[in-house]
Amino acid sequence: MDQQYDIIVAGSGISGCLAAAGAAMGGAKVLLLDRNDYSQAGKKTNWGWVCGDAVAKTHIDFINKEIGLKLTEPVLDVAVEGVQVLSPDLTRKFQFEGAGFSLDRPKLAKVLVDFAVKSGAEYLPHHEVEGPILENEVVVGVYGRDEKGAQYKVKARLVIDGLGVASTIRRKLPHNKYIENMVSTDDIESTGRYIYNFDPAGEDVKYYDKKNALIHLNQQLAPGGYGWVFPKSSGRVNIGIGVEKKSLEVRNAKLNKKDTLHMLIDQYVEWNPLIKNVRIDETDANGKGYWSVTVRRQFDSLVFPGYMGTGDSMAMPNPISAGGIGPAMTSGAIAGKIAADAISANDTSMEFLWKYNFRYNEVYGNKTAGLEVFRIYLQSLNNDLINYGMTKFLTEEEAVEISYGNIPKITIASTFNKVLSGISNINAFKNLLFTVKRMKEMNELYTRYPSSPASFDAWKKTVNENMHEVKEKFKPNPI
Numbered sequence: 477m478d479q480q481y482d483i484i485v486a487g488s489g490i491s492g493c494l495a496a497a498g499a500a501m502g503g504a505k506v507l508l509l510d511r512n513d514y515s516q517a518g519k520k521t522n523w524g525w526v527c528g529d530a531v532a533k534t535h536i537d538f539i540n541k542e543i544g545l546k547l548t549e550p551v552l553d554v555a556v557e558g559v560q561v562l563s564p565d566l567t568r569k570f571q572f573e574g575a576g577f578s579l580d581r582p583k584l585a586k587v588l589v590d591f592a593v594k595s596g597a598e599y600l601p602h603h604e605v606e607g608p609i610l611e612n613e614v615v616v617g618v619y620g621r622d623e624k625g626a627q628y629k630v631k632a633r634l635v636i637d638g639l640g641v642a643s644t645i646r647r648k649l650p651h652n653k654y655i656e657n658m659v660s661t662d663d664i665e666s667t668g669r670y671i672y673n674f675d676p677a678g679e680d681v682k683y684y685d686k687k688n689a690l691i692h693l694n695q696q697l698a699p700g701g702y703g704w705v706f707p708k709s710s711g712r713v714n715i716g717i718g719v720e721k722k723s724l725e726v727r728n729a730k731l732n733k734k735d736t737l738h739m740l741i742d743q744y745v746e747w748n749p750l751i752k753n754v755r756i757d758e759t760d761a762n763g764k765g766y767w768s769v770t771v772r773r774q775f776d777s778l779v780f781p782g783y784m785g786t787g788d789s790m791a792m793p794n795p796i797s798a799g800g801i802g803p804a805m806t807s808g809a810i811a812g813k814i815a816a817d818a819i820s821a822n823d824t825s826m827e828f829l830w831k832y833n834f835r836y837n838e839v840y841g842n843k844t845a846g847l848e849v850f851r852i853y854l855q856s857l858n859n860d861l862i863n864y865g866m867t868k869f870l871t872e873e874e875a876v877e878i879s880y881g882n883i884p885k886i887t888i889a890s891t892f893n894k895v896l897s898g899i900s901n902i903n904a905f906k907n908l909l910f911t912v913k914r915m916k917e918m919n920e921l922y923t924r925y926p927s928s929p930a931s932f933d934a935w936k937k938t939v940n941e942n943m944h945e946v947k948e949k950f951k952p953n954p955i
């Protein structure tokens with residue numbers, strides 16, 4: 477293994493495979509490493525391909541256009557019309573996102589590895605990656621263990637990190653101003669889900685809808701996060717919740733409970749009057765699993781000398797929905813191409829790699845800081861305030877604008893007709909106005925994303941100050 481590659485891609489998940497394919501298509505000599513066997517390609521943890529499996533059609537279209545990968549059935553397991561978000565009392569329902577799909581993740585994973593190999597990447601399963609090889613604070617390769625437990629080292633001019641949220645490369649980068657080694661627990665959702673066969677006990681689209689992905693906002697059932705019921709083929713369902721640690725602690729203390737994530741998932745299933753006589757779907761041993769997902773903006777830089785990061789390794793999931801499949805696809809497709817360009821240009825400097833920061837920001841990343849602001853605000857509202865807010869504060873159109881990271885024109889003047897009562901409701905509304913203003917400022921800041929590393933420090937300082945103020949103002953307050 478003392479062979480030299482142009483590019484090592486660590487992790488053959490969604491983002492890693494697409495990065496490897498894009499880099500190989502661009503003519504680079506690429507090694508794609510993963511700890512798992514091909515039969516378990518893309519499996520995140522021992523628990524399986526833990527995911528809600530839902531993705532918007534726009535992301536599927538993006539990779540087709542950007543990198544020429546057309547996904548079809550059975551990877552696209554079921555088509556849905558959109559995502560519906562329900563208020564805690566279930567009286568309000570907002571339709572978000574457009575059409576989308578529930579994916580068969582194990583099948584998707586194999587299609588992606590095959591695509592990377594067909595594009596010219598060398599695929600090496602059974603290789604655990606333990607960390608980066610560093611020379612003068614530049615990443616020049618990775619080390620780890622093969623399936624026999626023997627240590628290996630492999631070098632390259634560039635390393636792309638697609639190892640997911642717990643990346644062993646990112647965590648062992650030298651402490652630096654570009655990429656954080658760890659994500660704050662405040663910005664992480666602990667999640668879990670089942671894939672069930674079940675017997676529907678009647679019909680009620682508030683609880684299960686064959687045509688839509690349902691999200692239940694409910695601070696008692698899923699403090700600091702939400703519960704979901706996503707349809708799958710053959711009458712199966714993907715059902716789960718995400719919770720934020722502090723919100724769960726506050727909720728448990730106020731209700732004098734000791735509920736854990738595992739207990740809350742079972743309570744959520746129990747709460748649903750339609751999902752009855754449940755049997756875990758044993759296909760691919762993927763019917764039950766727990767894992768973490770970040771809900772912050774992506775790291776302020778996605779590159780470091782000799783290093784580029786994609787997907788969950790860079791905290792890319794959407795801060796409101798926790799949807800990370802789309803950003804993983806987008807970042808993988810973009811990163812691979814730019815990495816190949818860097819090899820062709822014989823220039824793997826930070827200045828060259830910065831193009832990836834810029835392009836990702838342009839295509840997807842420029843709205844996520846604003847969405848992070850909204851997520852922090854949302855976590856400060858209890859069920860009553862969310863019910864009230866979804867009735868009085870926002871129209872469906874305004875809420876949809878916000879979910880896309882756009883800024884609706886909600887001003888005090890335009891809301892005279894929204895007659896509000898109750899001091900806590902009025903305060904929550906004032907806080908919404910602050911939130912929307914701060915989202916706008918964040919969006920503007922990201923339209924001025926630094927064009928080179930030289931102007932990064934000043935820009936990042938403003939981002940940090942703005943976000944700090946929001947975190948100080950809004951504390952988790954689920955009950």
Ligand SMILES: Cc1cc2nc3c(=O)[nH]c(=O)nc-3n(C[C@H](O)[C@H](O)[C@H](O)COP(=O)(O)OP(=O)(O)OC[C@H]3O[C@@H](n4cnc5c(N)ncnc54)[C@H](O)[C@@H]3O)c2cc1C
Binds near residue numbers: 488530603643804
């Ligand atoms: C419960 C849950 C529900 C979710 N629901 C949705 C949803 O409905 N829609 C959505 O869009 N997103 C959802 N997400 C997020 C989505 O699943 C991720 O954003 C997406 O999988 C990220 O892809 P990735 O390729 O970046 O990383 P991953 O999918 O994590 O892939 C990482 C790859 O690296 C390999 N690897 C990891 N560590 C090592 C190592 N040390 N050595 C070698 N190989 C290693 C793994 O085997 C894997 O192949 C959910 C996440 C969770 C946890």
